[in-house]
Every structure is written in C-alpha cells, then in structure tokens.
Amino acid sequence: MNCVLIVEDDSDINNFINDYFVIKGYSTIQAFSGTEGLLRLKNERDPEKFPDKIHFRFNVTRSIR
Numbered sequence: 001m002n003c004v005l006i007v008e009d010d011s012d013i014n015n016f017i018n019d020y021f022v023i024k025g026y027s028t029i030q031a032f033s034g035t036e037g038l039l040r041l042k043n044e045r046d047p048e049k050f051p052d053k054i055h056f057r058f059n060v061t062r063s064i065r
Contacts, residue, residue: 003027007037 004021008014009032018028029044031037 003029005029005031005037005040007031007034009033 002025004026006014006017006021006028008017011032014030014032018030021028029040031040
C-alpha cells in the first residue's frame with residue numbers, strides 16, 4: 001500500500017488532507033510540524049509504512065505578514 005506523510009500544523013487541514021488520501025486508498029502518517037515530520041521519517045522502520053509521497057504545506061499569508 002502507498003503511504004503519504006502529511007506535515008501540516010493546522011489540525012483541521014491536516015485531518016482534511018488525511019481523509020482525502022485515506023479515501024483514495026493510501027495509508028497516512030500525520031505530523032503537525034516539520035520537526036515531527038522529520039522525526040517520523042527517521043524513526044519509521046516498517047518499509048510498508050515508509051512514505052511514497054510527502055506533502056508539505058506552507059502558509060504564504062503568514063509569511064507575508
């Protein structure tokens with residue numbers, strides 16, 4: 001099964017993205033910060049759960065302010 005690592009600090013958006021990929025048949029790993037995402041990648045030992053795709057979302061409006 002394909003796995004997606006989702007890194008998003010907004011829990012509603014993270015859960016929305018998670019639900020989308022689960023509906024599409026992917027397994028997912030959720031992280032709520034870049035650091036947590038990197039730790040999850042580093043600590044993942046099961047090759048079946050290692051992400052095939054990684055989604056990083058950057059909040060442009062927050063960086064403009």
